Amino acid sequence: MTATGADRDAPGARAVWWWERRRSAVLDVGLALVSAVECAVEGVSFAGKAGVPEALGALFGFLVGAVLLVRRRWPITVVLVSVAVAPAEMGFLLGIVGLYTLAASEVPRRYTAVLAGMATVAVFVVTAVEMRRDIAAQADGFDPSAWYVPVMALFMTLGLNAPPVLFGLYIGARRRLMESLRERADSLEQELSLLADRAEQRAQWARQEERRRIAREMHDVVAHRVSLMVVHAAALQAVALKDPEKAVRNAALVGDMGRQALTELREMLGVLREEAPAVAPAVVPLAAVGRAAAAAAEAAAGPGLGALEELCQESRLAGAAVELVVLGEPGAYPPEVERTAYRVVQEALTNVHKHAPGASVVVRMAHREAEVAAQVENGPSDAGAADAGLPSGGNGLVGMKERVVRLGGAFVSGPTDAGGFKVSAVIPLVRG
Secondary structure: OOOOHHHHHOOOOOOEOOEOOHHHHHHHHHHHHHHHHHHHHHHHHHHHHHOOOHHHHHHHHHHHHHHHHHOOOOHHHHHHHHHHOHHHOOOHHHHHHHHHHHHHOOOOHHHHHHHHHHHHHHHHHHHHHHHHHHHHOOOOOOOOOOOHHHHHHHHHHHHHHHHHHHHHHHHHHHHHHHHHHHHHHHHHHHHHHHHHHHHHHHHHHHHHHHHHHHHHHHHHHHHHHHHHHHHHHHHHHHHOOOOHHHHHHHHHHHHHHHHHHHHHHHHHHHHHHHHOOOOOOOOOOHHHHHHHHHHHHHHOOOOOHHHHHHHHHHHHHOOOEEEEEEEOOOOOOOHHHHHHHHHHHHHHHHHHHHHOOOOEEEEEEEEOOOEEEEEEEEOOOOOOOOOOOOOOOOOHHHHHHHHHHHOOOEEEEEEOOOOOEEEEEEEEOOOO
């Protein structure tokens, strides 16, 4: 089995005691053995000077040097032991590695400074004493100045202790920087993942919104005229034998309605096709296509308030008593406002043909300073009128409300006390 990068970097994947990785444990064991051997040899020399058995000195030195094994877990202990055995002139590797580990660890800097100072003083004193002893033992009568021994001892002490401390501080700072960068990278990765999730949610919402918009446009373009065609076809069937002339007129109206429906459908599909990006469909996101289609549909020239009289006349020809009342003077309105008002009236008349055949209808348009109001109210259905059997998808009122609310307007619909139905919409000229 091949280990992944995550498995290799995981702290617990190969942890041994307090070591996070096995190679760290191997390194510390090797250093501890070398230090133990060094201190054991120096312990034999110390035992000879102190007048104790050499085996005891070697054992003592071996145990002292083996303390380096716990340098990662207890670096302060390692440095204190090296300071304690400094007068015995043992623990050279123990002191260097201990100071480096202490400086590179997470121990507070004030503790590091104190312990490094203690080690420096201990090494300086031992070095100075040994130099004076060696000078005094010389037979050639060498007599150095008073400053020679301290200065040389200080140089030797700094040369021995400063490099591991400085290198340890550098490694510790670098390690903390890497951990900080790693944490920042993880945080950025989480933020990017969250942003990607939010972007996907927004894209999904946009796709659904564009599907609703396109479905609403197609419904408004086709449903009204097809409904009128069905009404006229029913009337044509009823009068075909009784009144051939009226049947001919109804047949002509059905043909006109069908041609108009096809024309509007072609225009709608043509706008969607022209505005779609000219690249492979598999490459284009659906949300981008939907936004382009919606923008094209909004920008395309369509019926406005000037076509309301013609719209009402079509319903009159289908047998409905439609009265159009206009209040106020029409102004120059944005195209989307005119289309929305027109579609509200169109869908309301379609619902009258579907659900209240033979009912009288009053269409009111009010042109105000900052808004346009449309109201379509019908009375109860004529009991003697034949039901055309038009199917209803239940989306007409929903589509009207979505159109009006999208422009920042208000939409209300519901039954009247007289048994009819009323649809009201108020559309602001400037979107809030």
